[in-house]
Amino acid sequence: MTLRDLPTPCAVVDADRLEANLDAMARIASASGKRLRPHLKTHKCIEIARMQALRGARGVTVAKLGEAEVFANAGFDDIFVANLIVGSDKLERLAHLVASADVTVGLDSEAVLEGMKRAAAAAPRTIGVYIEVDTGHHRTGVRALSQAGLLAYQCRSVPGLEVRGVYTHEGHVYKAAAYRLQELCQSVASSMRDYAEVCGTDTISVGSTPSASVMAAVPSVTEIRPGNYVFYDATQVRLGASADACALTVMATVIATPTPSDAFVDAGSKALSGDKDPDGKHGYVRDLPDVTMDWCSEEHGHLDLSHSPGALRVGDRVRIVPAHACTCVNCHDVLHAANGDTVVETWPVAARGRLT
Amino acid sequence: MTLRDLPTPCAVVDADRLEANLDAMARIASASGKRLRPHLKTHKCIEIARMQALRGARGVTVAKLGEAEVFANAGFDDIFVANLIVGSDKLERLAHLVASADVTVGLDSEAVLEGMKRAAAAAPRTIGVYIEVDTGHHRTGVRALSQAGLLAYQCRSVPGLEVRGVYTHEGHVYKAAAYRLQELCQSVASSMRDYAEVCGTDTISVGSTPSASVMAAVPSVTEIRPGNYVFYDATQVRLGASADACALTVMATVIATPTPSDAFVDAGSKALSGDKDPDGKHGYVRDLPDVTMDWCSEEHGHLDLSHSPGALRVGDRVRIVPAHACTCVNCHDVLHAANGDTVVETWPVAARGRLT
Incomplete structure (x- = not known):
């Protein structure tokens, strides 16, 4: 897979x-x-x-x-x-x-x-x-x-x-x-x-x-x-960690590009958590680090393409480094471990939602 | 129960x-x-x-x-x-x-x-x-x-x-x-x-x-x-809804009162979501509406008791009206329906975490 x-x-x-x-x-x-x-x-x-x-x-x-x-x-x-x-x-x-x-x-x-x-x-x-x-x-x-x-x-x-x-x-x-x-x-x-x-x-x-x-x-x-x-995350990168250390991303699909400088993906606060990094962003696109998720609702994330106009099209997949890995993981029932593009294992988030 | x-x-x-x-x-x-x-x-x-x-x-x-x-x-x-x-x-x-x-x-x-x-x-x-x-x-x-x-x-x-x-x-x-x-x-x-x-x-x-x-x-x-x-929620109340209409609360326990004007409960962003109401609060205590959760981490919520100093003690239970009911519900596997203090039903949040 x-x-x-x-x-x-x-x-x-x-x-x-x-x-x-x-x-x-x-x-x-x-x-x-x-x-x-x-x-x-x-x-x-x-x-x-x-x-x-x-x-x-x-x-x-x-x-x-x-x-x-x-x-x-x-x-x-x-x-x-x-x-x-x-x-x-x-x-x-x-x-x-x-x-x-x-x-x-x-x-x-x-x-x-x-x-x-x-x-x-x-x-x-x-x-x-x-x-x-x-x-x-x-x-x-x-x-x-x-x-x-x-x-x-x-x-x-x-x-x-x-x-x-x-x-x-x-x-x-x-x-x-x-x-x-x-x-x-x-x-x-x-x-x-x-x-x-x-x-x-x-x-x-x-x-x-x-x-x-x-x-x-x-x-x-x-x-x-x-x-x-x-995992590190966008917040840790902001604090000095290497971007190359970020091991967790949320993979999302572009569902709309209403203008060349705006794209929406199918991941919002339910997939990334509502937490923001010190710059007030919900994360950034790993391969387009100047493309940040500057706001989101539950199921929609807005990617600011003003520094890379037209860089994304409907159907493109992006991998978003979340602002906060801990709260991001708690949004998911499983984590998919990958080597390059190959999915090698799928791990249950066994302690997700253990609130008490 | x-x-x-x-x-x-x-x-x-x-x-x-x-x-x-x-x-x-x-x-x-x-x-x-x-x-x-x-x-x-x-x-x-x-x-x-x-x-x-x-x-x-x-x-x-x-x-x-x-x-x-x-x-x-x-x-x-x-x-x-x-x-x-x-x-x-x-x-x-x-x-x-x-x-x-x-x-x-x-x-x-x-x-x-x-x-x-x-x-x-x-x-x-x-x-x-x-x-x-x-x-x-x-x-x-x-x-x-x-x-x-x-x-x-x-x-x-x-x-x-x-x-x-x-x-x-x-x-x-x-x-x-x-x-x-x-x-x-x-x-x-x-x-x-x-x-x-x-x-x-x-x-x-x-x-x-x-x-x-x-x-x-x-x-x-x-x-x-x-x-x-x-359910309504603290945001809707801020927009004009009646506080009496708020049907969803997160019940939490006070775990620390380091000063008379500060209390911490065992509910943070994993139980309430990270969303804030228009005043920047994560919610308020239903029976003490001037007691708001002004900040939280994943498992800790801070209640500001400056308007009700000493009102809470370790072990007290409070019911918090969340800032945003929709994202709060998504944090939970079940909702407990109550008539007064009696729990009458427990409903699975059947579509929780259906991200795709």
Whole structure:
């Protein structure tokens, strides 16, 4: 089967680019002696997670219990759920999950800890805990050393819970200029050292693709959790990644060219997600990088041909590098892996839609 | 089962509000003698489409062949695919589809017509065609009377194709101020009359929820295709719809309250979609309408509590009216229908992810 045989829109992964990306990050982790615990939210595929494990990844990261359940069922046995587990139904599922996999979860408040106590009491084995630290992204995570120290202390007194480290998602690096990345990562790492000390742990886990190689070089960091690096995307290219590293595209068909400078494709926010890159675009055409998708509706994407007037005709197929690979993948039930134009495998997006 | 038993995040439909919305639009169509051909992209559920049919809807509208296949398999037999069908694989599917349902598709260019000729030759019965007109939304659709007239003429000479009307999606009404809605609809309808005339048809089909009641009152319009009215959403409320009409919410759990004016819930863009309302919000809390989701990541939603400090605690459940019901529904595999707190039915989102 070739790409021409696939109905559009569909998600296509360049197998060689994917493997090169996996190899490169594995080398970064290995060269610096860091643990690579990749975040699977980007691809949500059992097959790609196995490729990561074969290249030395130790353990995995997921965002939701439902994703953890998918990967535990597939045999992954060291799973970090980088989130706060709240609600008696979820705590029951967590207690059940640890029967089949070693699980670590996030913790950032006494309210969350109260629930965790019940899960620990019901669980057949120890539940790992990473104290979540807000290092500047201002989402969840403790925001004061005293709070972290107290939580770690309280957590240690709960039978069945084990404080295993501190973690952060330094998502604010996405908004930092490239020349400030080094400085910002040093600041995050320095802060994490203080948090690790008050929590009485040596394990410092950080996670984002733009910061991964910088963070891997910081001596105190012990674990990196990049996700997006498997595919990269238009946002990562905007932040400095190589366009040649982009392994995921949405293949689409041109359905209308109302003027020489406008084309519409059969892929909109339902195939690419509504996310935009830092320039406000939904992505760009891989072989015509000055052709961007500047707006879209659910099923229609508008390609701005003003820099390449007349470059596309009705019926042409284009491959669009999405603004955000993670949310793009979640739009699809399968990913088609290709070598050149040959479709070599089709991978179910096994953890798609695992919202809970 | 009650709402409390559902894991979060999940999509909840108030059954009574849904029925009231269906009744109201059925009355508008019936009172004006217009054909109501609802767009199913909003709910994608066979059960709700049947409720619409029972209230007098005649035929349905969908956005993709894949959606048409789902509803044809469920017994719907008068389906308008409000899109341009391009590519030999899709034309084959179209030819196959008309064996089980009466199907009409859009047409706006000679390039699209060339493909349609092949589908018509292969199809076991006539394929209906609506000429698509751009009335100001500037997406697809013919942009000149002469182009429409020529297309209709060419289409009539193709055995197996039948010109059945003209249609538009007047999506630009979403950006018009409320006081201009009447004027804008009159302008669209007047333009459509001209296009119908050059195409030699009396059937004028228009479609959008904000314009539906105004368009129904225009004598020349024969068919309305609203979609969003089944649920409404924060965008429609911003455009003038009643907040009490909003029938769809995403139920979420508070997982962190780092400050009295900030809360995070376990629902982000994967549960609500990345779409924003005209105020740039992802939605608001139904029982605390001054609490909006001002930003989110994939799994985290930030609720701005600055107008209700301390109003939420970890573990609280909230019901969020999404910015855009259509894209929100597409994030979910099922919708839970509730009467008050009692879950009465769970409907599969049968056409979710039918991208092609």
